Amino acid sequence: MNSIDLQFAGEIREIRNRIGRSERKDYVTTYNEKEFLNGRTRDERVLILRTRGCSWSYHSGCSMCGFWEDTNPEINANDIMKQVEDFLKDHNKGDVLKVFTSGSFFDPLEVSEEIQVPIIEKLLNHYNFLIVESRPEYIINKAERLKQFAGKLQVAMGMESTDPDVLKYLINKNYNFEDFKRASETLHRNGISVRAYLLMKPPFMKEQEAIDDTIKSARDISSFADFISINPMNIQKGTLVESLYKEGNYRPPWLWSVVEVLLSLRDIHIPVVSLITGSGKSRGPHNGHSCDRIFSESIRKYSETGDFAYLENLSCECREKWESFKTEENSLPIQINEAVYNDF
Amino acid sequence: MKRNLLTRLGEIDNIEIPSVVKAGSIPIRESYSERNKFINISGKILTVNRINRFNTKEFVRTIIQLRKNYFDKLIYLPNAGLIYDYPILFYLGIDVLDDLPIRILGNDKCITEFGILEGENCLEKNMKEKERMVERIKLSLENSKFRELVEGYSMTSFGVEALRITDMLFYGDIEPFLDFRERDVRANNIESIYRPEIEYFRRRVKNLRQTSQNLLLIPCSAIKPYSQSKTHKILHSRIYPFLSGIQEVIVTSPLGLVPRELENFFPVKNYDIPVTGYWFKDEKEMLRNLAIEFFQNKKYDNVFFILSKEESEFLDIFPNAEGIIGNLNFENSEKIQKIISSRDIKKDRNQKRKIEFSNILRYLYDIDIEPSDLKIEDEGNRSFVKTGKEILLKKTVAGVSMEKGLGELLYRSGKRFIEVSGKFQGDSVYIPGIVSISSDVRPGNEIVLVYNGEIIGKGISQLSILDLQIQKKGLGISKISYFPKEK
Numbered sequence: 001m002n003s004i005d006l007q008f009a010g011e012i013r014e015i016r017n018r019i020g021r022s023e024r025k026d027y028v029t030t031y032n033e034k035e036f037l038n039g040r041t042r043d044e045r046v047l048i049l050r051t052r053g054c055s056w057s058y059h060s061g062c063s064m065c066g067f068w069e070d071t072n073p074e075i076n077a078n079d080i081m082k083q084v085e086d087f088l089k090d091h092n093k094g095d096v097l098k099v100f101t102s103g104s105f106f107d108p109l110e111v112s113e114e115i116q117v118p119i120i121e122k123l124l125n126h127y128n129f130l131i132v133e134s135r136p137e138y139i140i141n142k143a144e145r146l147k148q149f150a151g152k153l154q155v156a157m158g159m160e161s162t163d164p165d166v167l168k169y170l171i172n173k174n175y176n177f178e179d180f181k182r183a184s185e186t187l188h189r190n191g192i193s194v195r196a197y198l199l200m201k202p203p204f205m206k207e208q209e210a211i212d213d214t215i216k217s218a219r220d221i222s223s224f225a226d227f228i229s230i231n232p233m234n235i236q237k238g239t240l241v242e243s244l245y246k247e248g249n250y251r252p253p254w255l256w257s258v259v260e261v262l263l264s265l266r267d268i269h270i271p272v273v274s275l276i277t278g279s280g281k282s283r284g285p286h287n288g289h290s291c292d293r294i295f296s297e298s299i300r301k302y303s304e305t306g307d308f309a310y311l312e313n314l315s316c317e318c319r320e321k322w323e324s325f326k327t328e329e330n331s332l333p334i335q336i337n338e339a340v341y342n343d344f
Numbered sequence: 345m346k347r348n349l350l351t352r353l354g355e356i357d358n359i360e361i362p363s364v365v366k367a368g369s370i371p372i373r374e375s376y377s378e379r380n381k382f383i384n385i386s387g388k389i390l391t392v393n394r395i396n397r398f399n400t401k402e403f404v405r406t407i408i409q410l411r412k413n414y415f416d417k418l419i420y421l422p423n424a425g426l427i428y429d430y431p432i433l434f435y436l437g438i439d440v441l442d443d444l445p446i447r448i449l450g451n452d453k454c455i456t457e458f459g460i461l462e463g464e465n466c467l468e469k470n471m472k473e474k475e476r477m478v479e480r481i482k483l484s485l486e487n488s489k490f491r492e493l494v495e496g497y498s499m500t501s502f503g504v505e506a507l508r509i510t511d512m513l514f515y516g517d518i519e520p521f522l523d524f525r526e527r528d529v530r531a532n533n534i535e536s537i538y539r540p541e542i543e544y545f546r547r548r549v550k551n552l553r554q555t556s557q558n559l560l561l562i563p564c565s566a567i568k569p570y571s572q573s574k575t576h577k578i579l580h581s582r583i584y585p586f587l588s589g590i591q592e593v594i595v596t597s598p599l600g601l602v603p604r605e606l607e608n609f610f611p612v613k614n615y616d617i618p619v620t621g622y623w624f625k626d627e628k629e630m631l632r633n634l635a636i637e638f639f640q641n642k643k644y645d646n647v648f649f650i651l652s653k654e655e656s657e658f659l660d661i662f663p664n665a666e667g668i669i670g671n672l673n674f675e676n677s678e679k680i681q682k683i684i685s686s687r688d689i690k691k692d693r694n695q696k697r698k699i700e701f702s703n704i705l706r707y708l709y710d711i712d713i714e715p716s717d718l719k720i721e722d723e724g725n726r727s728f729v730k731t732g733k734e735i736l737l738k739k740t741v742a743g744v745s746m747e748k749g750l751g752e753l754l755y756r757s758g759k760r761f762i763e764v765s766g767k768f769q770g771d772s773v774y775i776p777g778i779v780s781i782s783s784d785v786r787p788g789n790e791i792v793l794v795y796n797g798e799i800i801g802k803g804i805s806q807l808s809i810l811d812l813q814i815q816k817k818g819l820g821i822s823k824i825s826y827f828p829k830e831k
Binding site: 008169204246247328331334335 | 367368370372373374375376377379380381384391393394395396397398399422423442444447448450
């Protein structure tokens, strides 16, 4: 199956090419978060390394990914090693460390082959558990070498959805569920656990479709992953999604929808969390009501503890609005953005 | 199918246009592979998937381009606009909207002319108001009053912005959709200044020739044509002896400047304005800009005027103009007569008439003939305008009309012709009898009728080449008369 819609990919590339790249060589940022991982609430440190950026983005990239802005095409292996060393100077101890690269840690063009394992080794000297991100195509030939880190390393892959049409026409992911499964099997064979990211509500998707797609994708993927993290859309700069949003053609998902997805997946045998960026803001998932804060807080607490009680007790008068939004939207051929009604 | 600029009234694929349908009743379901495209075409229905809803200029540009490029399709814009946006949305060329925005608005927000107000049972009230508005829109389209309705009901910021942007920036795109069939034009609004028919007039007038060595600027009259009004008759009774040496130009809003020879034609004969004596800044600016262009290559021995203070503000472009600030009445007509008679007025009736006919040929038929190539022959109350032996125009009390010579000239230039599939009885040809139509023809234009490569007659077109794309039946040409066969 051809997994690229050339016209769609071209539009994403055009928007991406308008974005300025960074000239900095230091790591992008670091911050703390909590997550319910391996049966308990864990303190996690996140480190975002600055790299040359995702190789797929040099072609076109994904419709929602705005990490391009943080990348610097001039960065080399030495710069990345220095970033790691600088980071460890300030944060030299912790439980869980997540290392993101605005792309794929195992992409040799992004993080050269010879420094990948040394970086993992170095970081695992200071942290108990390490999570790195990568597209699946870079994993197949690498998993053998990761065997030594069994039980201490998790590889996260952004599957987003298991529906091939969603991946091709709404995200421009350029890989599919089969690629994920292959990478996942290889990693599992070598004792490395797998985390799957699912994107909730890509562009051009209706609210109810977003709920259904995320639930279905989570169920599909649960046999091939050890952990599912649901990312409801937040609108990042320089993306196709941002263009749609600015035109009044995209609305991030309702927090009600996120809650519905999480509650629907409570019977899944692996943890499902959702650490939301921009929760309650217009560029992030929101109900557009004063309940946004309590919803955001509750979803975060649930993701930190795995306790469904935080979600079960949520209520708000805006539920009716959400129900009506879903129903009315379903009657149309396209997705809608309710902000238009007030501003038009 | 009836058309009013970009807006159509009728039915496509059993769907009434224009209409605001119940959300979901347009049977389009799009797969993900279709949704990421800007438009989706399914049979006759074009669904606008993506449009910049927050940038009015982009919005207008997109819809007008779609209307131009897909004239034979029904344009459906899902989820757009509340009740008072409907007029402008349909004006831009959208055929079908849906009621989703009203439904989503819910029961406690009532839509009014002055905004959305908190209220009770609003859904029902809004739906009724929606019905009323759609009926009004249809009625105005039926009666060729849609532009008047759009100007009157453009009450939201979006509506006003979109109308102004359309007029100011997209005239060129609207021009192929113009319609010159005679009808009343009510220029009641500041927005009327740039309505396309008016803008068309100004653009055509700019290039017309100077008809005399002297100029007289006078105000318009409520009665049309102006020369039938009491005030203009009084003026003529005083200055009649000099008229063959004076070009009369009427100063009026929103048309700007009307050379006397155009007073019998659309839209000059058909417009009406509220008379306050006060001119808005926009009107004055329009008048000044037009005057600068109209008079830039014209040189007069004398410039006379009777104009109100507001109308006369552009007169600084004529440093030696002399006349009266005031109304056109008996007293001022006498005064201007005195001024004019004190000057040496070079008269040349024949030359003035030739230039006037040359201007008429340019204005009505877009054909440029040197006045010196024209000859005028009067027969009783009829006049014939000729080049060589060929008769171009006939002027009677009923007006000006094409003769065979002009028909030949137009057909040879590829202009204003409609090819028909036979010579039909009666004075009409219906659309199935039309073979082709030149691209410059607009409804209301007098056209030459062509059959088998020969010109056979003339008539008034009821359509343009765009209309022919979508209309398969109905009246095509009216008021046909066949040219007599050559002996």
